[in-house]
Amino acid sequence: MKRSVVVATVLWLEVAGCTPEPNPQVNQLAVDQTLRVAIPEDIGVFEPLDPDQLFYPPDYSIAQNLFDGLFRMDDQLRVVPDIAAKMPIISADGLTYTIPLRPDARFSNGDPVTATDVMYSWNRAVIAGGPLASFSGDANVFGHIAGYADVERAIGTGNPPPQLAGLSAPDPHTIQIRLSSPVGDYFLTQLTLPPMWIVDQHVIQAGGEQRWWQHSDSLVGTGPFKMVRRVPGSSMVFAPVPNWWGGGAAPLLKAVELDVVPDAIKVLQGYRSGHYDLVGLGDYGPGAAGTKLASELTGDPAHAAEVHRFIYGRTEWLGFNLQSGPFSGVNGRLGRLALSQAIDPVELARAACASGTLCFPATGGLISKGLDGYLGDGSNNVLRFNVRDARANLQEWDPTGSVRNRITYVYIANSLFRDVAKNLQRQWRRNLGIEVTLQGYDPATFIYDRLSGDYALFRASWAADYNSPENWYDDLFLGNGAPSSAPGYDSPQFVTTVTQAENASGAAAQNAYQQADRMLLEQAVIDPLLYYVHTVVMKPYVAGFGANALYDYRWTAIKLLQH
Known part of the structure; x- marks a missing residue:
């Protein structure tokens, strides 16, 4: 194993090993079980806190405590029943899913949950056309259900039919889904997503479609917590739902207080003074305050244990235009290899x-560690840092030197992406002797131009919506995302492999997906650079907090120890 891979593995172990462990000598509960947290922005800034529109990860991390679907992902990202009484009964032809519902499921206001509520919630989400219900192809969470195309056409006329033809309720506690064609394992994963969460029709109609989620008296769900107070733009308070139907031990927390504090200095002061117990809730990320705190505390032996790093399912990679420009055509692979092999990912990190x-450092392929489809540490063999090979490929690609110094790397102009760009530029200068121009743009310009195929070399990234490789390959390389992920990439073998994976299940599906990832690496279609981290800073007395590669665990396991 080469040194860069060894160091990268050590860096990963540092990340993976920081799971919160309470002090075994302190096991008494604090009298006040109120978790106080600072967040940088209010709910609903980017989208409503409404399951049919929910997409923004930080809002998701809050909403998952308020709502349930028929199924959910457990802490290990396995699909388990939620409002459903058990896993679906699937017909022999793979077209019909019969799902019994728990008869004891209740909304936080006491209303019972029936099949009618499921029908209402799902049909409402289809018509609303939120982000996860408007993607093309297999990425659309409703796209496989029979009748979806009819609803989609009718929405354009302003007169959508009342429901999907493939969705029915044989009785008050049974839902039946009829698919237009058989689907692989990922369909069950899609059933856990926000558009599939159940909402209370009576509450929404009384509170108003645009307003119901904004107020504590009408933000009603089926989850273990409910909102009890909100001052828009300032604060929110959540409390456990009494006698929650979901079972298990009742949450030990009596309240979760979220203060909206965009000022990083105030967050730092609040944490240091003990006013806040935790910084970095959800996928807000550590922000300026959390990053500074983490840096300070990591270097202080007395407080280093307050910094916790969790894998976050996002990958950043070097993107190439394979349709036109210097990295296209048969010879273009040599140029892609040259630039990729000249990058030391450990130095970049x-x-x-x-x-x-x-x-x-990203050393295990496109899909980040912690998610299904990860290839394993040190799997980027073809693209591994190797200056000798990089220089040889550069010379074969551009023997006259007419191309190498006319390359521009394009990225979104923010501090992290700028740091990445500058380091790439330095490494290419030192290892290849070339001068790559850097160009940063605002997000709107960058995305528009990249979708138009205007860039030869660019920054690209993806954050998983759910735990299935399908969410990466289909969305990025076969669907609408393909023009921006790898313009001009056209491989029948890749398409066939991904299609086989999508129609398979279990180990056969995973093996095919991993084969597709190896194709991308072998052909140097992309060069994975970095996997992202979710960093949380919390006081030593906060126990039970955790996260997986997609989201924080629910608040039900959190408790505050005596301090």
Whole structure:
């Protein structure tokens, strides 16, 4: 194993090993079980806190405590029943899913949950056309259900039919889904997503479609917590639902207080003074305050244990235009190899990742560690850092030197991406002797131009919506995302492999997906650079907090120890 891979593995172990462990000598509960947290922005800034529109990860991390679907992901990202009484009964032809519902499921206001509520919630989400219900192809969470195309056409006329033809309720506690064609394992994963969460029709109609989620008296769900107070733009308070139907031990927390504090200095002061117990809730990320705190505390032996780093399912990679420009055509692979092999990912991480607070080297393929489809540490063999091979490929690609110094790397102009860009530029200068121009743009310009195929070399990234490789390959390389992920990439073998994976299940599906990832690496279609990290800073007396590669665990396991 080469040194860069060894160091990268050590960096990963530093990240993975920081799971919160309470002090075994302190096991008495604090009298006050109120978790106080600072967050940088209010709910609903980017989208409503409404399951049919929910997409923004930080809002998701809050909403998952308020709502349930028929199924959910457990802490290990396995699909388990939620409002459903058990896993679906699937017909022999794979077209019909019969799902019994728990008869004891209740909304937080006491209303019972029936099949009618499921029908209402799902049909409402289809018509609303939120982000996860408007993607093309297999990425659309409703796209496989029979009748979806009819609803989609009718929405354009302003007169959508009342429900999907493939959705029915044989009795008050049974839902039946009829698919237009058989689907692989990922369909069950999609059933856990926000558009599939159940809402209370009576509450929404009384509170108003645009307003019901904004107020504590009408933000009603089926989850273990409910909102009890909100001052828009300032604060929110959540409390456990008494006698929650979900079972298990009742939450030990009596309240979760979220203060909206966009000022990083005030967050720092609040944490240091003990006013806040935790910084970095959800996928807000550590922000400026959390990054500074993490840096300070990591270097202080007395407080280093307050910094916790969790894998976050996002990958950043070097993107190439395979349709036109210097990296296209048969010879273009040599240029892609040259630039990729000239990058030491460990050096890049040290320059850009704030001592592991933000990211760490990507050595295991496109899909980030912690998610299904990860290839394994040190799997980027073809693209591994190797200056000798990089220089040889550069010379074969551009023997006259007419191309190498006319390359521009394009990225979104923010501090992290700028740090990445500058380090790439330095490494290419040192290892290849070339001068790559850097160009940063605002997000709107960058995305528009990249979708138009205007860039030859660019920054690209993806954050998983759910735990299935399908969410990466189909969305990025076969669907609408393909023009921006790898313009001009056209491989029948890749398409066939991904299609086989999508129609398979279990190990057969995973093996095919991993084969597709190896194709991307072998052909140097992309060069994975960094996997992202979710960093949380919390007081030693906060126990039970955790996160997986997609989201924080629910608040039900959190408790505050005596301090």
